[in-house]
Amino acid sequence: MRYINTPNFNHQQSDKIGILLTNLGTPDEPTPKALKRYLKQFLSDPRVVEVPRLLWWLILNCVILQIRPRRSAKAYATVFTEQGSPLLFHTQAQTDAIRQQLQQDGVNDLVVDFAMRYGNPSFDSVIDNMLKQGVRKLLVLPLYPQYSGATSASTFDELAQNFMRRRWLPDLRFISHYPDYAPFINAAADRIRQHWQQHGQADKLILSYHGIPKRYLTNGDPYHCECYKTSRLIAEQLGLSKDQYLTTFQSRFGREEWLKPYTDMTLKALPAQGVKSVQIFCPGFSADCLETIEEIGEENKEYFLHAGGERYEYISALNAEPQHISALCQLIKDNLHGWQINHEPERQQRAASLQQDQQETN
Ligand SMILES: C=CC1=C(C)c2cc3[nH]c(cc4nc(cc5[nH]c(cc1n2)c(C)c5CCC(=O)O)C(CCC(=O)O)=C4C)c(C)c3C=C
Ligand SMILES: [Fe+2]
Numbered sequence: 001m002r003y004i005n006t007p008n009f010n011h012q013q014s015d016k017i018g019i020l021l022t023n024l025g026t027p028d029e030p031t032p033k034a035l036k037r038y039l040k041q042f043l044s045d046p047r048v049v050e051v052p053r054l055l056w057w058l059i060l061n062c063v064i065l066q067i068r069p070r071r072s073a074k075a076y077a078t079v080f081t082e083q084g085s086p087l088l089f090h091t092q093a094q095t096d097a098i099r100q101q102l103q104q105d106g107v108n109d110l111v112v113d114f115a116m117r118y119g120n121p122s123f124d125s126v127i128d129n130m131l132k133q134g135v136r137k138l139l140v141l142p143l144y145p146q147y148s149g150a151t152s153a154s155t156f157d158e159l160a161q162n163f164m165r166r167r168w169l170p171d172l173r174f175i176s177h178y179p180d181y182a183p184f185i186n187a188a189a190d191r192i193r194q195h196w197q198q199h200g201q202a203d204k205l206i207l208s209y210h211g212i213p214k215r216y217l218t219n220g221d222p223y224h225c226e227c228y229k230t231s232r233l234i235a236e237q238l239g240l241s242k243d244q245y246l247t248t249f250q251s252r253f254g255r256e257e258w259l260k261p262y263t264d265m266t267l268k269a270l271p272a273q274g275v276k277s278v279q280i281f282c283p284g285f286s287a288d289c290l291e292t293i294e295e296i297g298e299e300n301k302e303y304f305l306h307a308g309g310e311r312y313e314y315i316s317a318l319n320a321e322p323q324h325i326s327a328l329c330q331l332i333k334d335n336l337h338g339w340q341i342n343h344e345p346e347r348q349q350r351a352a353s354l355q356q357d358q359q360e361t362n
């Protein structure tokens with residue numbers, strides 16, 4: 001059968017609004033086997049690696065997947081806790097907190113859940129579940145503040161693939177980015193200010209973002225500009241002058257040139273320029289994960305201290321911090337306009353009308 005059908009549709013089920021939060025995804029376990037499965041799915045995505053398919057298939061299967069799973073499993077083993085992968089448990093906590101706050105704010109008839117672009121929980125399982133609960137309007141919020149083809153558009157591809165197989169589609173809204181959304185900028189600036197209150201200020205604030213190949217920027221990906229915009233707005237909120245902060249790019253993969261300045265090279269060079277203390281925040285990561293905890297929290301700290309730096313502090317991601325949750329709820333509510341029925345007589349009228357539909361179709 002070509003399409004997924006909905007033969008047992010219940011006419012008395014009232015329409016619900018689905019809020020689907022998404023993030024990148026993470027391996028199920030920190031083992032080479034789980035890493036191979038995860039990396040194969042992730043690195044086979046043509047939005048992530050833009051290399052001719054046949055050539056890339058050979059490199060991925062014959063070289064990368066023979067070496068990287070073992071190496072990455074070791075790195076992941078250092079960040080997994082009894083709660084599992086940080087990216088997974090932070091995203092779960094964000095989802096629970098958003099559901100609770102939206103309910104408290106009186107936003108009704110909602111189903112709030114999260115899915116991962118790669119690995120679990122998959123888009124398929126979560127969307128299935130939402131539709132079964134009566135979701136007829138779906139708002140998708142990928143938790144990537146800055147747009148990139150490799151992340152935001154890849155999320156859209158997966159959604160589109162999913163809906164291509166369904167007979168009955170819900171109304172659909174997709175938040176493709178929020179790099180300058182004031183409540184998000186305020187939450188990030190407050191997170192940094194909070195850290196300053198406890199630890200004092202350092203010589204420099206480093207705002208580090210995940211990199212992408214420079215080629216994607218020259219081909220028109222707006223990610224680089226959006227990262228600089230987020231940085232400028234956070235710095236303005238904090239009253240920092242241009243020489244008090246830096247924007248850098250981390251997590252390179254492969255041999256080609258990626259967005260510069262590189263975070264690791266910058267940290268290795270700063271002590272010789274007289275910068276002895278740094279604080280690092282990653283405004284592109286809504287949740288802590290391997291790339292922040294291990295790469296920024298551990299690996300880059302070593303580089304800086306080894307190069308003569310004296311004080312290095314990683315400021316953790318916004319995760320499920322109350323101000324971040326408020327910002328995301330505000331963003332969701334801003335994008336629900338026209339979808340909510342808040343007027344009680346109208347709600348009653350819809351309920352009566354549903355009953356009538358049921359009688360007519362019986
Ligand atoms: C191969 C190219 C990659 C591109 C392009 C890329 C872009 C990109 N990634 C994130 C966010 C995350 N990436 C994470 C891990 C990760 N990223 C790549 C490769 C590319 N990313 C790899 C191979 C890995 C896996 C780890 C490893 O083997 O080194 C993560 C962490 C996930 C976790 O489980 O903790 C995040 C988050 C963004 C935002 C982005 C482009 C803007
Ligand atoms: Fe990545």
Ligand SMILES: [Fe+2]
Nearest residue numbers: 251290291295
């Ligand atoms: Fe990394």
